[in-house]
Amino acid sequence: MKIRYAQITVEPGKPQINFLACQKAAQKAKQDGINLLILPEMAIPGYLIGDRFEEDDFIEDCEFFSEELSKEATEDFSLIFGTVMFFESLSKQPRTGTDGRKVKLNTAWIATKQGIFHKVKTLLPNYREFEEPRHFKDNLWVKTNMKDWEMFRSYNINGVSLGVLICEDGWDEDYELKPFERTSQEGAQLLINISYSPFTAGKNQARNRKFSNHAKKLSKPVIYVNGLGLQNNGKTIFCFDGSSAAWNSKGELIAHSKMYTEVSADFEFLNKELFALEPLDYQETTEIQDIHKTLIYGIRNYMRQSFLQKVVIGASGGVDSTLAAALYAEAIGKENLLLVNMPTKFNSKTTISIAEKLAKNLGCWYTSVPVSESAELTLRQINHLKPTNYLGENIEINLSAFNMENVQARDRGSRILAAISSAWGGVFTNNGNKTETTVGYATLYGDIAGFLAAIGDLWKHTVYDLCRYINEKNQKEIVPTEVLTLKPSAELSENQAVDKGLGDPIIYPYHDRLFEAFQQWWQRPSLAEILQHYLDKDLAKFLNHNQETELTEELIRNNFPDAKSFITDLEKWYKLFKGMGVAKRIQAPPIIAVTRRAYGFDFRESAIGAYFSRKYLMLKEKTLQQNS
């Protein structure tokens, strides 16, 4: 039997477009003499479509197009694809769920000439951005509610028993049910996992280990197909990278498709073994390469889906806006990119010349609009303003130097960039990185504004890594090298003068790792653990989390020679992370997710401030008493 998987693009909430893409793949497969085509999970409806799953006419259309697609099956050709369906379409019994709406299922359809068979997803993820139990019931629920339902049956196609699994069904460590084992036990000869799983740095390596193990342990070949596409949950944008793969019954990798590429791979199933019909063409990529590809894919497709072409970037000459400009230039073309430098009186010649050089390196549009005149107007209009009440009493409004920093930041975003981009028929960007985003080190309606936060899930160290990678990859200077050694600074006051080596209050090599522990580790350490490691003098090792970084124990000691200074800094940032940071993130633009915990829908936050546990407070008290 000749088998193909096709790594197609799935458009969220567009069943007709997805049907056509699937149909095209099916017709091509038939021409090529393929007997079985395998397509991704949720290939008809898309996956991250929010509460659109509540709309019955949408589900009805998904069923309609799934039926249509199933008609492609012939004597010699079957296909497997993922889609949504009502439980009642399976059971012929009307049934509502705990939200009072019709019960829906995440299913694989096995479409053959003999009829359509349905497999229901067994494991429904309910963490990170996932919330499948909000919309679907699982395989076990169907078993409980439908007589004679076989949860782990196989499907005979061309004399081969196929076990069909859906995405999370293969990631079974933390679940009681083990769908791969059960399906194998019940007679499957070939295990097929259809997925629609977003990119997360490092995940494909874990995936390769996991699925190779399934194959080896069960002595059965495994095919894993994952779709492409860009889907979002409003606040968080996910890139689905494909990277489909297959393993033979020894667990050896026999196929591995390129990320973000519409490709397919062909196999022969013979004597209980799976053979790839093309030689394996797979080189492990680095995390930075993967992140770079993801961001380019994300920007390009978010623009496409939003019917946008042109982008304006406020180019400060700092590393974040520089990286953003380099990424957009690659993703959408230099002719669609306009850099605007907006100097205040505090901006150095250094950064202005970096911004100019960047535009030259990219070959994009460039202009400069100063913000001083507007800042003066605001000062003139608002400073010493005397609102009155109806009794004739006055209060006086006085703008502090700090207020004026924010006035300038907002002037750049909400006045200049917003006006230029709308006049040019485009949008402007948010260039914040994850470090700033964590602690809200940015101005609402100022640098927080923008249609998309493309690098909002990158820690500052990754911003630098990516800049260096872009220069290496292009074998020339795209990112002006000066920016890589410049002190990061907002340049909004004398205290942030880069030429004097002044700048941000964040000690990036340390705080990057600290904030990562606060937010991104799967098992986030408590503040008490962090303080204990400081006291034990192994905090650098702990925060480095088995990676090699710039962070050393010496760096920590130099900055925080005593526990008191360490605690003051720790609590200051933790409060910002849980306080002002949350308030600002609520109104921040969508972020392209690349890590295992992106802000937004992936990391659900209430604006309720920081919590210091009893354990932490007791350790802190003990520490400060001993040290005083």
Place this chain on the structure above:
Amino acid sequence: MKIRYAQITVEPGKPQINFLACQKAAQKAKQDGINLLILPEMAIPGYLIGDRFEEDDFIEDCEFFSEELSKEATEDFSLIFGTVMFFESLSKQPRTGTDGRKVKLNTAWIATKQGIFHKVKTLLPNYREFEEPRHFKDNLWVKTNMKDWEMFRSYNINGVSLGVLICEDGWDEDYELKPFERTSQEGAQLLINISYSPFTAGKNQARNRKFSNHAKKLSKPVIYVNGLGLQNNGKTIFCFDGSSAAWNSKGELIAHSKMYTEVSADFEFLNKELFALEPLDYQETTEIQDIHKTLIYGIRNYMRQSFLQKVVIGASGGVDSTLAAALYAEAIGKENLLLVNMPTKFNSKTTISIAEKLAKNLGCWYTSVPVSESAELTLRQINHLKPTNYLGENIEINLSAFNMENVQARDRGSRILAAISSAWGGVFTNNGNKTETTVGYATLYGDIAGFLAAIGDLWKHTVYDLCRYINEKNQKEIVPTEVLTLKPSAELSENQAVDKGLGDPIIYPYHDRLFEAFQQWWQRPSLAEILQHYLDKDLAKFLNHNQETELTEELIRNNFPDAKSFITDLEKWYKLFKGMGVAKRIQAPPIIAVTRRAYGFDFRESAIGAYFSRKYLMLKEKTLQQNS
């Protein structure tokens, strides 16, 4: 046995504060000779705290304070309260869930001198803003994983068998398990439901019917206690209104506590019947009264939780900012409120004088800052701007009249209001209503900016109703009456001149009801249904949804005399609702929820545009063919 419920305030994520409030209630109850005190669900941790439930040291503290609170039990005094706990604390077996973290439970603790008994919540809601299965396992799961666990056992206190249920356990229509019935069958004499349930317009009436029915059907008295408080999910803010109540075994209401008030009610349980020790003091309130109370409570407590005192409102003289000003004045005091009128050259004397009068009526601070000078500066700086590329080519930026409308809107929000409020040490507000919010009829970083969208869940008709109610309640003119008859308008161009009767493109009596059907009905109608009702000439009746409104079939016919004009309008707004509306909501401030579907966490949206179903497209095609 003397029983008391206490409708206490629960602070989200603040176990120590909550413990102290519970302890105080317990000590008071003991002084008063009470034998059993009943406190709300999740009284120790709070409820809407997002992924803070993933933090083990937080859960440990909740368990610690729950143990401490349980120590208040004596020979004569027991208490029941809701809290979170690890499954392993119940079973002594370590156990992780499908997210790899320790399994947690939403529990009621029945604390007696003989020991602490634990009841686990049976029904975990997973719709609207709720997502309990993300964090907790349910009673049935515990039964499956713990030998001898009795799901519906009663607890004997002073010789009375108490059945203990938790919130959703009482709302069992859509669930297979019926916890009230099962608990009653297994011997409970008195049914106690501890809740932490947010305000939704009309819900208490439904709740009263539901719980009265439980009592009547089972012939057993029911006590329902609900907590107070303000909790949020980032984008959406929920007010927990209390309104605790009790019914005797005939289903008669015997106690009903006031909304948003820290009160308790005492009962005697005697001969299988429950008697209130105070006479019933309950008057049904109107929806507008409830909404008014909720918004005042919401504003006041969101300010308090955010450590904010002062508020600046851009007062345009329109009905939305007028209502906002009236609400804030009541919630935080006129001395903390500053109204700023920001006229452009398009603003009428009419609206300016309304804004002045409003400030006078409220007795708050008032000032005026015109935006024309800044608009001119922007025009001078940006219009005809010629960005260049490194080859020396030029493009030219031209600001259209429409671009300038948005320039002015952003100038008001991001320049003037932001600067004034930060200089005054306060914040400024978003005054958008739900109608505008639905279709994104507002400017990002302009009128969409602000720390809180207090009236963002009110349709335009409710905005008017609330204005009228405020004047009635105060028996004087708070809201200048002129505003109630003025044509709603953004006043950003000649085409929006209110004195000429020009203004918004929204036909409020119709579009309010249409948008409500798009978004807020529990079973949202499809566009095909809406079009069919238009064709059947009963759309007004359909959209009125059993309410009396201003919408008549005639109004619809006058505005849309033929199907083509109707369809054009329908699709235009639907596309905005699903397109630009979503994009703007992603960056909009948090909304105080009052309806059964508020934007944000309660209504999960992906930015994926509008979907027109096959059914709709076929009906549309048929209609247009027949009419052409």
